[in-house]
Amino acid sequence: xxxxxxVTELEQLGYVxxxxxxxxxxxxxxxxxxxxxxxxVHAVERDVLAPAxxxxxxxxxxxxxxxxxxxxADLRFGWPQMEQMLARATLREDQMRSGRTVSSVVxxxxxxxx
Numbered sequence: 001x002x003x004x005x006x007v008t009e010l011e012q013l014g015y016v017x018x019x020x021x022x023x024x025x026x027x028x029x030x031x032x033x034x035x036x037x038x039x040x041v042h043a044v045e046r047d048v049l050a051p052a053x054x055x056x057x058x059x060x061x062x063x064x065x066x067x068x069x070x071x072x073a074d075l076r077f078g079w080p081q082m083e084q085m086l087a088r089a090t091l092r093e094d095q096m097r098s099g100r101t102v103s104s105v106v107x108x109x110x111x112x113x114x
Contacts, residue, residue: 004036
């Protein structure tokens with residue numbers, strides 16, 4: 001399991017650079033690179049972002065054509081990024097419940113829940 005997420009890794013997951021401190025707190029700057037503990041990132045996704053996304057999806061669920069268009073347009077912010085985050089959080093929850101390894105979660109390759 002990845003111990004830390006760097007700015008680059010979080011951007012690749014769809015997060016906006018200038019909001020990282022607001023979301024995850026002050027970074028660890030050991031080695032001159034800003035990074036956040038994976039425990040912090042996972043907790044924020046699990047406890048804050050995923051529940052909020054579930055409510056938003058329920059309230060404003062776009063139809064399949066709209067979602068497909070958003071994904072095809074590679075929107076910088078929106079449904080695709082929230083869906084990906086929600087999928088990561090859901091996979092981690094399932095992993096914790098079952099104790100199985102989930103290798104498809106970015107940064108969690110080879111991780112096994114205790």
